[in-house]
Amino acid sequence: GNKIKAMLEDNGDFLIPADRVANVQVDNNLDHALLVLTNIGYTIIPVLDHHGNIKGLISMPVIMKAITGLKDIHFDQLSDLSVSEVMKTDFAQVEEDYELEDVLHLLVDNPFVCVTDDSGSFKGIITRKVVLAATNRLAHE
Amino acid sequence: GNKIKAMLEDNGDFLIPADRVANVQVDNNLDHALLVLTNIGYTIIPVLDHHGNIKGLISMPVIMKAITGLKDIHFDQLSDLSVSEVMKTDFAQVEEDYELEDVLHLLVDNPFVCVTDDSGSFKGIITRKVVLAATNRLAHE
Ligand SMILES: Nc1ncnc2c1ncn2[C@@H]1O[C@@H]2COP(=O)(O)O[C@H]3[C@@H](O)[C@H](n4cnc5c(N)ncnc54)O[C@@H]3COP(=O)(O)O[C@H]2[C@H]1O
Numbered sequence A, B: 001g002n003k004i005k006a007m008l009e010d011n012g013d014f015l016i017p018a019d020r021v022a023n024v025q026v027d028n029n030l031d032h033a034l035l036v037l038t039n040i041g042y043t044i045i046p047v048l049d050h051h052g053n054i055k056g057l058i059s060m061p062v063i064m065k066a067i068t069g070l071k072d073i074h075f076d077q078l079s080d081l082s083v084s085e086v087m088k089t090d091f092a093q094v095e096e097d098y099e100l101e102d103v104l105h106l107l108v109d110n111p112f113v114c115v116t117d118d119s120g121s122f123k124g125i126i127t128r129k130v131v132l133a134a135t136n137r138l139a140h141e
C-alpha cells in the first residue's frame, strides 16, 4: 500500500519532456505521418496543434485502418487525408501536479500518459518503461 | 525487495496462453501480415513456424521499413517479401519455469515476454499490462 507508493515516489521524476517526444502536427497529411513513424521507430506518438496543445495520438494501425477497404489497401488516399481526420482523440492525460496513483492506474491500459499544464499545453509523457524500471529496482532491493 | 516480489508472486499466473495470442506464420507474405495487424489492432505479434515454435516478432514499423526507399514507399513489394525475411529475431523470451525477477527485468525494455517450454514450443506471452495491474493493486492496498 503506502510503502510501495512512497518507494515509487522516491524514484524521482518520471516525465519525458515535450522536446524529447516525437510528434506530428494536426494538419500534416498521412503519408508524412507514415514516414515519420517509419523512421523514428516509436509505435504511437502525440499529435500537437500550432499552439503546442496535444490534440490526439497517431500510430500506424490507425493510419492503415483509415486507408484499408474490404479487399485492398488504398495507398493513394495517404496524401488526401490529414492526421486530424484519423487520430485517436480519447487518450490518457494528467496535469503536471498529478497523483502517482492516477498515473499507475492509467498505465495499466495505456503505453504512456500525456502530461499537460493547467492551460492544456503539452509538457511531456510518462511511459510504462520508467515505472517498470522503478518497480524492477524495488524488487531487487 | 523480497516483500514486493512475494506480493507480485501472490498475484498468480501472468501468462496469456498461446491460443489467445494473435500470430502469423514464417512463410506468410507481408501483405497478409499487414492485413492481420491492421484488423487485430495489436502493435507487435509473434511469428511461428509450422511446429508451433516462435521464430520472431512482426510489427507494422518493421514491415514499412522493409518497403520504404529514400523518397517512396514501394507498396508493390508487399507481396514479394515473406515475414521470415523481415521479422525481428532478437526478442525477450523465458522458459515456463521462469523467475519473476527475470520477467520484470525484461519487461522494462519489451512490451511483452515470450514463454516457451524446454523444447522451444511457444506457450504464450506475459505482457506489461498484467504486471502493471498487479503493481497498481499493490499500491492501492
Ligand atoms: N528508441 C528506443 N530506445 C529504447 N527503447 C525503446 C526505443 N523504442 C522503443 N523502445 C522500447 O520499446 C517499448 C515500446 O516502444 P513503442 O514504440 O511500442 O511504444 C512507445 C512509444 O509509442 C511512446 N514513446 C516512448 N518514448 C517516446 C518519445 N521519446 N517520443 C514519442 N513517443 C515515445 O511510448 C510507448 C511506450 O514507451 P516505453 O519507453 O514504455 O516502452 C518502449 C521501450 O521500452
Ligand SMILES: Nc1ncnc2c1ncn2[C@@H]1O[C@@H]2COP(=O)(O)O[C@H]3[C@@H](O)[C@H](n4cnc5c(N)ncnc54)O[C@@H]3COP(=O)(O)O[C@H]2[C@H]1O
Pocket: A043, A108, A109, A110, A111, B016, B020, B021, B022, B023, B041, B042, B043, B044, B045, B046, B111, B112, B127, B128, B129, B130
Ligand atoms: N484489444 C485490446 N483490449 C484491451 N487492451 C488492449 C487491446 N489492445 C491493446 N490494448 C492495450 O494497449 C496496450 C498496448 O497494446 P499494443 O498492441 O501496442 O501492444 C501489445 C501487443 O503488441 C502484444 N499483445 C498483447 N496481447 C496480445 C495478444 N492477445 N495477441 C498478440 N499480441 C498481444 O503485447 C503488447 C503489450 O500488451 P499490453 O496488454 O501490455 O498493453 C496493451 C493493452 O494495455
